[in-house]
Amino acid sequence: MKKHLQRLYLGLIFAILYIPIITLIFFSFNSENSTAVFAGFSLRWYKELFSSPETFIALRNSIILAVTSSVIATVIGTAAAEGIYRMRNKHFKSAILSVTNIPMMNPEIVTGMSMMLFFVAVAGILSVSYESIGFAAMLIAHVTFSLPYVILSVLPRINEFGDSLSEAAMDLGCTPMQAFFKVKLINIMPGVLSGALMAFTMSLDDFVISYFVGSSNFQTLPLLIYSMTKKKVTPDMYALSSLIIITIFILLLIYNYKSGKRIKKRRLIGGYKK
Numbered sequence: 001m002k003k004h005l006q007r008l009y010l011g012l013i014f015a016i017l018y019i020p021i022i023t024l025i026f027f028s029f030n031s032e033n034s035t036a037v038f039a040g041f042s043l044r045w046y047k048e049l050f051s052s053p054e055t056f057i058a059l060r061n062s063i064i065l066a067v068t069s070s071v072i073a074t075v076i077g078t079a080a081a082e083g084i085y086r087m088r089n090k091h092f093k094s095a096i097l098s099v100t101n102i103p104m105m106n107p108e109i110v111t112g113m114s115m116m117l118f119f120v121a122v123a124g125i126l127s128v129s130y131e132s133i134g135f136a137a138m139l140i141a142h143v144t145f146s147l148p149y150v151i152l153s154v155l156p157r158i159n160e161f162g163d164s165l166s167e168a169a170m171d172l173g174c175t176p177m178q179a180f181f182k183v184k185l186i187n188i189m190p191g192v193l194s195g196a197l198m199a200f201t202m203s204l205d206d207f208v209i210s211y212f213v214g215s216s217n218f219q220t221l222p223l224l225i226y227s228m229t230k231k232k233v234t235p236d237m238y239a240l241s242s243l244i245i246i247t248i249f250i251l252l253l254i255y256n257y258k259s260g261k262r263i264k265k266r267r268l269i270g271g272y273k274k
Contacts, residue, residue, distance in 0.1 A: 021245060028238035049236040058224040059240070062204055065135075065220060069142035070199035076143070077150025077199075078192055082180070084151070085158045104148045112212030115141045119213060134215025141213045142203045149202060150195035157191030158184075190259070197255070201248075 027035050031042035049055060080100075087093040103111065119137040123130045130137075161184065169179040185192070207222035214223060225237055 024238050025242045025245065028235060028242045030235065033235055045235040045239040048234075049239045052236060055221075055224065055236065055240060058219050058221045061218055062221040065138060065142060066200050066203035069139055069146055069203045070196050072139075073143045073146035073150050073199045074192060074196040077147050077195055078154050078185075078188075080147070081151045081154035081158055084155060100148050100151055102148075103145045108145075108206075108208040109212075111145060112141075112209040115144070115209065116212040131215045131217050134218045137215070138210060138213050138218060138220075141209050142206065145206070145209060146199035146202050149198040150192075153195030153198060154188060154191045157188040161187050193255075 027038070028045055029041050029043070030038050031044055032039035084093060084096055084100075087096065115137070119133065119140075120130060122137075123133055126133075165187070166176075166179040166184050169183045170176060174182065205222070206220075207226060210220050210223055211226070214220065219227075221240075225233065228234065228237065
């Protein structure tokens with residue numbers, strides 16, 4: 001009985017999570033502009049999607065912003081995680097970790113408003129229009145809220161890895177920089193990639209902070225979809241969302257496959273050593 005209840009509970013959770021996504025994908029193939037009646041299978045909305053320049057500009061802006069911010073956040077976050085690991089003062093280290101968690105715990109609307117006020121003040125000091133710093137402001141904002149996720153992904157890997165192999169590399173003649181890039185970075189790479197993927201996803205998905213910080217000359221995909229909700233979201237957005245979901249699903253399958261092979265290889269090596 002307990003096992004059946006567990007399966008029922010698990011099935012209910014999966015239904016709540018995935019039925020809306022399946023519904024969206026299903027109606028992206030509807031031949032009519034309706035979410036109540038499925039009139040027939042059609043690729044009409046996919047054709048309209050690929051003929052809409054406004055959508056592709058917003059998608060391009062979102063991808064450029066997400067890739068750039070995730071790369072910068074990954075580099076800074078990895079360096080920050082290494083710096084936090086090397087701190088010897090426990091109280092100071094604890095304080096830094098607490099400060100690092102603030103962007104995650106802080107409500108997004110508060111972060112968005114504070115960043116908007118900050119960048120408006122910066123634009124006033126520089127005597128330039130806000131639109132001229134729109135992309136830079138949004139990039140800095142996205143890097144800021146992505147950093148904690150990168151640090152929290154990389155730091156456990158650094159703690160797990162320790163300094164033994166790096167010290168061995170330095171004993172063999174490597175400089176501290178060479179030991180980090182040739183030995184340590186390779187071993188903590190799964191954490192770095194997880195942090196980069198998290199930062200990319202957070203940036204691509206963000207609406208609240210982008211809404212406050214963004215300018216009129218740089219519109220991301222969430223902002224475009226929000227502007228449509230004032231009237232009606234057209235089904236070509238269902239098609240775009242379906243393509244994004246499928247792409248992310250394929251990337252996750254590839255990542256899990258690679259991770260599985262890596263774990264299997266480590267187990268084989270460990271078994272051979274034993």
